[in-house]
Structure formats: C-alpha cells, structure tokens
Amino acid sequence: MESSVYAELVPAYIANLRIYQSGKSIAEVQRTYGVQEVVKLASNENPWGASPRAMEAVRAHLQEVHRYPDQAAIDLRSALAHRYHLKNENIIVGNGSEGIMALIARAFLHDDDEALTAHGTFTGFPILCHSRGITPTCVPLRDYCFDLEAIAERITPRTKLIYLCNPNNPTGTFFSRRAFDRFMENVPARVLVLLDEAYFEFACKLADYPDSMDYRHDNVITLRTFSKAYGLAGLRIGYGFGHPELIASLWKVKLPFEPGLLSQVAGVAALEDEDFLSHTLEQNQQGLDLYTRELTRLGVQWVPSAANFIAIETPPGWNAQQLFTALLRRGVIIRPLEQSGLPGNLRISIGKPEENKTCLSCLEEVLKLGPEAA
Template sequence: MSCDFMALATLGVQGLMPYEAGKPVSELERELGISNIVKLASNENPLGPSACALAAARAALTEATRYPDSNGFELKRALHHHYGLDADLLTLGNGSNDVLELIARVFLNPGDEVVFSEYAFAVYPIVTQACGARAVIAPAHEYGHNLQAMAEAIGERTRLVFIANPNNPTGTALPRDQLIAFLDGVPDNIVVVLDEAYTEYMQGEDIPDGLELLPHYPNLVVTRTFSKAWGLAGLRVGFAAASPDITDLLNRVRQPFNVSEPALAAACAVLDDTDYLQRSVEVNRAGMNQLEQGLIRQGLGFIPSHGNFITVDVAREAQPVFAALLREGVIVRPLGGYRMPHHLRVSIGLPEENDRFLRALKQVLAC
C-alpha cells in the first residue's frame, strides 16, 4: 500500500521545483570524463579564500566536537566594528539565502502577496510560494527593476517587497535617489527587503548603501553575504540587518547553530583582511573589462553589470550553447528558468579563465 506524499505536502510546496544550482566541477568530470574544467557558473570569488579566513577556519576545526556559538557574539562584534551595526540589529544566517527564507516565514501567511521584479533572484518566488503567498511580478525595465511598476503593484495584501541591488542574474543596479524615493512611498506596514549580496562590487558616486538607510526606514531589512566578494561561498555565512523589532522576530524562527564555527571564525577574520577585498574588487573590474571587450569583438550583446558576472545574449537558444560549452570544459549558467532563453550568465574569473571562456564560446558559436 503506497501513500501519495505529494498530496500531504502544503499547496505551496506541491507547485515548487527544486532550486537548480550551477553545475559542480566534479559532476561534469563524472558525466564527460574530462578534466581541466573552468567553472564560471555560480558567481564565486576566483581568488580562492583569504589566507586569514582559511587559517581561522582551520583553527576553529579543533573544536569541531562543540556546537558553535548560536548567537554569533564574535561575528556580531566584528560586524559592529566594520559596519557600525549593533548586535540587536543583526540576524546571522547560513548564507543570505537563509535569512531571506526567515523573513518570508516570519511575515507571510497563505494568501498574502509579495512584490518583486521580473528577472529577479530565483529564491524570491521559491520562499514566497513555499509560504503559500502569491508572487506579484512587476515588469522590468531594460532587464532591471522598474520601481514605478513595483510601487504600482503594491496592494492591500502586500506584505513583502524584494529588491536585489545589484540584481542577480542581470547585474543591473538602482541609483540611490531612485531607491530612496521608492522607500519613501512604501507604507510602514510593508517590509522591504534590500538584497545587497553583490554590493561590494558596485562602483560610482550614486551607490546606495542599505545599511546607511536603516535608521530612516524601520520597515527595511538589508541582507548581505560573505559568499561573493569575501570569498566564503563554501562556508555559508550571511546576515540580515534590520530594526530591533524585526530582528527579534527573525531570531525567533532562526534555527539554533545555523552558522558553523569555522564559518563564524572565517567571517570574523576576513572582515579585517581589507587587502583581500580590494584585490577581489580589482580582479573583478579587470575581468569584467576583459569579458566585455571580448564579447564586443565577437559581436555579442550583454547586459552591463554591477556584480561579479555578466549576462550574455548569444542571439539563439542558449541551452545548446551551454551544453556545447560543457563539452569544452567550461561551465556557465543558462537562464531559461528566468525566462531569458537566449542568455547565459558568466561569472568573472581569473584572466586565463575568462580567456578560456571567450575562446570556447567563439568556437561553439561558429559551429
């Protein structure tokens, strides 16, 4: 006798598909039996971890039989030193994805609505639907957030608004004045989540800093991660900054020990490694220019990016191009799931990795 477990699941979960992450190198090695693979699929830092962070994580492993500090005292103290954030404003997460889910669990009931942009991060619709809420997707403008359309999409049942700045997977970004004007118009009882996973890569004078805006908007939550510019994607650590009232609610549903001790230690250490962050930004800037110029030479369009990746229009169905690149030992990310069937997202790598991608892409598109 069998059981229909799908019928037992909540309605929101029944309609979900698992999140599809970038293909790991080991998986491609198993599938095709090839080596010397370049992975440019998951927006990882190509420098490898900071030596300081690596040493701290290794030292923390000597206490691997002990649970980590569930409150993350030392990391919160390091965040206070680096950003000026008090501990009662901070919620630590197993990457920023973890805190995005916490926010949804705290504020969403079945039938509530969540506003976010077309082409926005795939986790937003996942956490929305898992809670039984309804996604209200505002049309994008030139692949980026159209804040006027998002404001118009807010209704009586809206509980959350997600904004990614810069946005993944398109790399588009909002200027400070537009973001402030939007926040000024959002009712106080609607929580706005500003996802700043890639903020360290942004350049220019009109760059918004969500952490500086927090004192002015009690309904604002800012999420950050150590996975990108800080180079700790494999250790999974991020945080949310918000008013004490919101932070208290998030910590009520946060799992105890949700960040491992090596991750806590590495995050503390890397915050002091300013040279590493500077090199990460410089390598990214140079690599972005390398890819842009290479794509221009091949006559390909791309979306100007403020992150550590670039989204390329290959002017044909991108899935076969992605598959052909895999056979050349180059892993990128197709964006059909984002309703961008002609686009590939390519992470910025080291110079030789970027060159490998450009050569492979030219060869594949010539076939």
C-alpha cells in the same frame, strides 16, 4: 509515477515547488562530456578561493568543533556592528544570506499576504514565497533593471513584502539612489522591503549606488553575504541588518546554532582581510573589462554589470541551451537563465584571467562553427 499515501501529507504548494537548480558541477561535466579541464563560471563564486585570514581562523578552531557554537554569534555580530556602525541588536547572522531570507519568509509571510518582486531576479526568493503557499507578483524588468516605479504601482493593501536585489542577480544591473529614494517615498511603512545586497562589495564604490547603510528606513531589511567577495560560499554565512524589532522576530524562528562554529570565526577574520577583498575587487574589474571588450568584438550583446558576473544575450540563430551545451562540451560551465525567467540570456561568472580567456576563446570557436556544428 503512482501517487503514494505520502502524497496526501504534502500540501499542494509544496508538492508543486520546483527545486532550486544550482550550477553544474565540475565532476558532472567531466563525467558527461569526457573533458578533463573544466572551467566553472556558473555560480558567482570567488575564483580566488577563500580569504586566507578566514582559512587560518578555521584551522585554528578545528579542535573546538565538538562544542556548539555561540548561539548569539556575539563576536561575529560585534565585528559587523563595528564595521557598519550599528548595534548588535540590529544584526542577525545565519546560514548564508539565503538562510536569513528563509527566516524572513517564515517570520512574516502567511495566509493571503502578497509578496512583490521582479521577473528576472534571484530565484531563491520566489521559491521561499511558494514554500509559504504564496505566489509572488513579479513585475517585468525594464532594460534588465528592477523597475521600481512599476513595482510601487503594484502595492496593494495586502502587500507585506517586497524583494529587491541590488545589484540584481542574474543581470548585474543596479538601481540608482534617486530611483530608490523615489521608490521608498511610495512604499507605506507597513510594507517590508527586503534589500538583497549579496553583491554589495562589487558595487559600493559606484557613485550612484544606494548603499542601504546610508539610509534609515525602519521597514528595510538588508541582506549581505560572505559567499561572494569573501569567498566563503561553502561555509554558509550571511547577515541581515534591520530594525531591532524585526531582527528580534527573525531570531525567534532561527535554528539556534546557525551559522556553525567554524563559519562564525571565519566571518570575523574575513572582515579584517582587506588585502584579499581589494585583490578580489581589482581582479573582478579587470575580468569585467576583458569580457565587455571581447564580447563586443565577437558581436555578442552584454548587459553592463556591477557585480562578479555578466549577462549576455543569446546571439541570433542560437538558443540559450544550444550555446550552453556547446560550451559544456568544451569544458566551460556558464548559466542559462531560463529558470530565472530570462530564456534568451546566459550568465557568465567572472573567473581568473586564464579561465576568462578559455571561456572567451571557446565562445569564439562555437560562434564560428554555428549551432549545428558546435
């Protein structure tokens, strides 16, 4: 393509950015592969839909959408403050947890700051660093887990921000309380730790899971979301907890009316929807149990998961793209993990029981056929 005069307007670090690739859509797979029935297990969404209480709240407030939402999102922040025993000034809400991650990059990262994370984690974070002209230092995972010791060793006087994801997307692994305690002892107070707990609800009952709310580290900002366990990905609501001074800086760079009016009321209602949450968690566990049993039977290596997805290793003789395409042809969308830095792995989001069975039986079929015939 010829470069236009506009190319000069774009800084090199923006021109070189790779756009975030979301999972393939159902419509796209229907069109491309001519299949009617499509099972989408690619984006870690809630297969059980949205919290019914949240949907009811959205319906009840539809007639108000000509008004701007409450800029301070007081109801939603108060509900979160009540739930997590915090003050409102500890809380920011935004357009998904990734929206808040963007605020963190915008508010804190500049010039020759360094950012640190793992190679093999959520791709949203490196993209945001690059958008600030900063190439993050990425430390390899160890056994598919964040290697906190190795990350701590890479801290330099220029390190400003460390991104940790617990449980980690896309591997589903989590680091323990002990590992986190030891890590925090080695992180200077001047370094910010961004703790992404997008899958918190799925892991929080595990004995060894370090729930960041049990700690009081002034340099930790926790991010959580309504997109996963509460099923509200399409409404874009996330929240962050942290020291009031850090949170106040984030408010300064936030667009005034995020999240939208319907999102705010949905968030409040979803928090009260215990039934929906426990159904989601119970079904997710059953789904995970099914995958671990069946994948073992099929001889596919899998990674123990504390989230609503499971990562697998590409079976010998296959590459990840071949397996991904063979499943797409049968109407099953999963996620190859090359973009996440794990070219030999794929990730399957846990679906409803019938979706999981379809995925597993298609997997069995293609593995029997082999990469050439599948």
